[in-house]
Amino acid sequence: MKNNNLKRMATSVAIALIALLSLSAAYSGEEVMQAVYTRDSGNNMSATLVMTLTNSRGSTRERSIQQFRQNDAGGEKKIMFFLAPSDVKDTSFLSYSYSDGRSDDQWIYLPALKRTKRVAGDKKNESFMGSDFTYDDMGTRHPSADTHKVLRTEMIDGRKCLVVESIPKEAKPTYAKTLAWVVEDEWIGLKKEFYLPNGKVGKKLEISSYEKTDGVWVITDMTMSNMDKGSSTRIQMLDVSFNNDLKESVFTERQMKIGPRI
């Protein structure tokens, strides 16, 4: 009996080792996250985001944003128009991200002031509109900002996922590490956990729905839960379309003032 157990254990260890070796031979953590980063996301995208914020007492608030994104060799341009609630309506936010590693340029148009203001500082770790998402979560973090390691494979909803551990390179990161569940060969993340320096999960991102639109995989329903605060934010993407005939003039101060009528 003991012998059988030992044999089984040895076999399991051998299989695990072979699996691990074959896995690491197949993809490194860097390769997986690079594949996620460079996954086809269309030349441009337009969508309406409905954001539902739920606090620890269960009360909810809703925000609605019309978003346009354009990618080119130089980086990414994104413009967001706040549609609701009424006190922030007509506010717009424009950002230019650069592939050469330069800091983002960001501007906000405040309709009450009728003025476009350049936004100070790196907002990457700040809350996006009071939600559980940060600006960093809303964008695409460059893989070179972290070191990555594939830990194991797991099945989620019948899909084989690579579990990748990413440790930030920055000196004082908000989260000590993240674990991301990435669907093999589709390179879309289905789950992400954000670990605090004390080893506990601080935030958890879960994907409820994703689909292929215009040939591009897109997450259409996701929820970020903040374990510390007991709050959560759900983002639903409506009317998503890719590779539209968007003019360069969409990503300008002029459009910020005009609003989302493209």
Place this chain on the structure above:
Amino acid sequence: MRHTKTKILIPLLVLLTITTLSLTARDMEFNGMLRDHIAYTFEDSEFAVHEQTLDLTLAGWGENTSIVVNPTIYMGDNQKLELGIREAYVDFYLEDADIRIGKQAIIWGEAEGAFITDLVSPRDMRSFILADFKEIRKGVPAIKVDYYKDAFTFEGIWVAKFIPTSMPDQSSMWAKQPGLPGANPAFLANAEFKLAMPEQTLHNSELFGKVSHFGSKANWALMGGYAFTDEPYISKVTPAASPAKTIIDQEHGRYIMGGGSLSTSVGPTVLRLEAAAYFNKPFTSMPSGPASAAVEKHHQVQSLAGLDWSMWGTQMSTQYILGFVHDHHDNLVDQGKLLKEVSHTFTFRVQKSFFADRLAAKLFTYVEADPLNALIRGSLAWTIEDGVVLEGGLDLFTGDSEGTFGSYKDNSLAWMALRWYF
């Protein structure tokens, strides 16, 4: 006067109506804000302000046009309804240009809470500078053309009719008697003030132009204008000849403005710069006492350097504003006070949100260096639910009573407001 108003109003209404009808009407929006505001002054221990404001916006879009009408209804302590239209304009969107025609508020520059190149729209100073920024800026009947070429915008503005700054009513706690420093109070109390407005002719319209660049490295603008002084100045004193009163004439005078502004990122901060020169700006001069008041023209410079940054989720900002009057002498008067050759003003802002943006705390301070006086504005805003905001704050005027802010020492107040956005 009434005739001229009608002349301007009728074409404007016709234009608005035609555009409204020409809109497909499939895309109309109506929203607004209702606010109840109450303020308690410490000096008099009374609720000096209790007012209600309804601010509506009707917006409609056609294929290449849009229309905005922004009527306001205000009821103050005197329980009289004041109806107004802050803005009513039509936009025409062309391939490379936008044209806006109608009553519109136009904001220029990079300054926050200060007016350096931002001189197109006059101000509503009936509550000094305590009203919402949107409410401080008045609409002007104008045609504005913006032409876009790459990252450049060329803007031309023709203001058909001069609109002055709205000053507080003499019964208001913010009222200041237009004065002449050193004048015997009895001299002013018995005087009759006569304000001459520029005639509403084509000759008296205002012109402004701006070239701006919107880019990654920096946003900058160069601008100029041929304008009237938004606030009146004393132009002449006719001493009393018994039994008539002393006549103090006031007027608005012409001057030329040229300036520029710039904002750029410097590391994690945003640097803002703005400067303007006012050429041959008219001031009141008293070469030999108040009775000798006359108009004298001087060049004036206003400049600003500001820095914005964010730390631990807290937004912070500071500004330094330098004023200089060329060929200055000690008898120049501006807004009832002796005009300084050099003036220094600082502003500080700290702002942070808590509880997923439900609570917002803000502190904004103006400090005038000579004489030392300040306005300290602290406020908290609690979003009860989306679009319903309860606010409270303190506006403290302190320091030398000869200063811009110190002179309102008795008006330090605590306030509360409930806003409902729809």
